[in-house]
Amino acid sequence: MLPLIIFLSVGVGVTALIGGIALALRPSVDNTAEDRLSILTGAKRPPGAKEEASLLTSSSLDDTKTLAEQLLFKFGNISNMMAQADVRMSASKFLTICVLCAAAGAALCLVTPAPKYLIPLFALATGSLPIAWLMFKRKRRITQFNKQLPEALELLSRSLRAGHSLAAGFGLIASEMQDPIGREFGRAFEEQNLGISLDEALEDMTIRIPNMDLRFFATAVLLQRQTGGDLAEILDKIGRLIRERFKLDGAIQALTGEGRLSGIVLLALPPSLFAVMLYLNYEYAMVLLRDDTGRLLLGGALVMQLVGALVIRKIINIKV
Numbered sequence: 536m537l538p539l540i541i542f543l544s545v546g547v548g549v550t551a552l553i554g555g556i557a558l559a560l561r562p563s564v565d566n567t568a569e570d571r572l573s574i575l576t577g578a579k580r581p582p583g584a585k586e587e588a589s590l591l592t593s594s595s596l597d598d599t600k601t602l603a604e605q606l607l608f609k610f611g612n613i614s615n616m617m618a619q620a621d622v623r624m625s626a627s628k629f630l631t632i633c634v635l636c637a638a639a640g641a642a643l644c645l646v647t648p649a650p651k652y653l654i655p656l657f658a659l660a661t662g663s664l665p666i667a668w669l670m671f672k673r674k675r676r677i678t679q680f681n682k683q684l685p686e687a688l689e690l691l692s693r694s695l696r697a698g699h700s701l702a703a704g705f706g707l708i709a710s711e712m713q714d715p716i717g718r719e720f721g722r723a724f725e726e727q728n729l730g731i732s733l734d735e736a737l738e739d740m741t742i743r744i745p746n747m748d749l750r751f752f753a754t755a756v757l758l759q760r761q762t763g764g765d766l767a768e769i770l771d772k773i774g775r776l777i778r779e780r781f782k783l784d785g786a787i788q789a790l791t792g793e794g795r796l797s798g799i800v801l802l803a804l805p806p807s808l809f810a811v812m813l814y815l816n817y818e819y820a821m822v823l824l825r826d827d828t829g830r831l832l833l834g835g836a837l838v839m840q841l842v843g844a845l846v847i848r849k850i851i852n853i854k855v
Contacts, residue, residue: 613626613629613630613669614626615742616669616670616673617629617669618743619673619676619677619743619744619745620669620670620672620673620676621672621676621714621715621718622669622672629665629669632665633662633663633665633666634662636661636662636664636665637658637659637661637662638658639661640657640658640659640660640661640662641654641657641658643657643661644657644658650824676715677744677745677746679715679716680715680716680719680744680746680749681746681748681777682781683712683713683715683716684716684746684748684749684752684774684777685774685775685777685778685781686712686774687708687712687716687720688752688770688771688773688774688777689770689771689774690704690707690708690711690712691704691705691707691708691770692766692767692768692770692771692774693767694707695766695767695770696767701733701756701766702724702727702728702733705720705721705723705724705727706720706721706724708720708721709721709724715744719740719743719744720740722739722740722743723736723737723739723740726739733756733760734757737753737756737757738753740753741753748773748777751773752770752773755769755770755773787853791851791853794847794850794851795851797847798843798844798847798848798851801843801847802840802843802844802847805836805840809823
């Protein structure tokens with residue numbers, strides 16, 4: 536049983552490593568058009584503009600940040616990711632959980648017959664689990680928000696045609712629709728009731744939900760306030776555009792389904808066979824870990840697995 540536990544732990548570590556490298560090498564989705572939308576909505580500062588602190592979007596003042604929060608800022612804006620995932624936890628507490636998970640992985644390697652040089656891999660595997668959970672929850676929440684956005688825009692459009700104000704439309708979305716879009720529009724509605732301008736409320740929402748369609752909506756609202764126009768008709772057009780793109784995304788997912796399944800099978804087959812070998816003939820399989828040549832072969836296999844994962848991901852990742 537212990538060899539199987541060791542193998543599963545190593546497999547989790549390799550999977551986390553491959554996923555981390557793939558995410559690190561993932562090209563940014565921001566392009567020139569999205570940058571302009573971000574600048575118009577205030578979610579992104581223009582080049583050379585002076586950065587201003589926002590008490591609504593920052594978790595704490597710079598001079599009161601703990602060492603853990605400063606370290607998190609160095610490794611990426613985890614606080615924004617936690618807000619986007621709706622994780623109500625301080626950044627320092629999240630970092631502490633990651634460190635404790637890594638320590639638990641290292642301790643697991645020490646109490647099992649696993650080779651001691653696998654301690655960093657065990658620590659990496661377990662320490663990355665909270666980050667993987669955070670990214671999964673963030674992606675799921677943003678995806679759910681995207682699916683609700685067309686209906687919310689149509690509801691807001693009908694509210695405007697009925698003679699209600701834009702702020703009242705935000706309140707209607709908050710009361711009639713479920714989370715996460717109901718909570719986000721409700722937060723924007725409450726911010727306006729507290730005296731914050733609509734521009735700042737929309738800016739905060741585009742930071743919490745990094746979505747291009749939401750930036751289109753925010754840009755349309757800001758431009759309509761400056762130049763005038765039929766905002767209800769614009770919202771209807773944006774909603775139809777989002778629905779059409781959803782249809783195209785569904786067609787692409789159907790066409791690339793075979794490639795995704797093939798990638799999963801090809802990536803899962805080698806570690807699965809190694810697990811079977813460990814179970815059937817432990818001493819025979821452990822030669823790969825004990826012998827220098829075997830370790831070189833395993834290292835080469837991991838590199839090829841990583842390259843294969845990146846190539847398959849590149850093939851099936853079609854931008855719309």
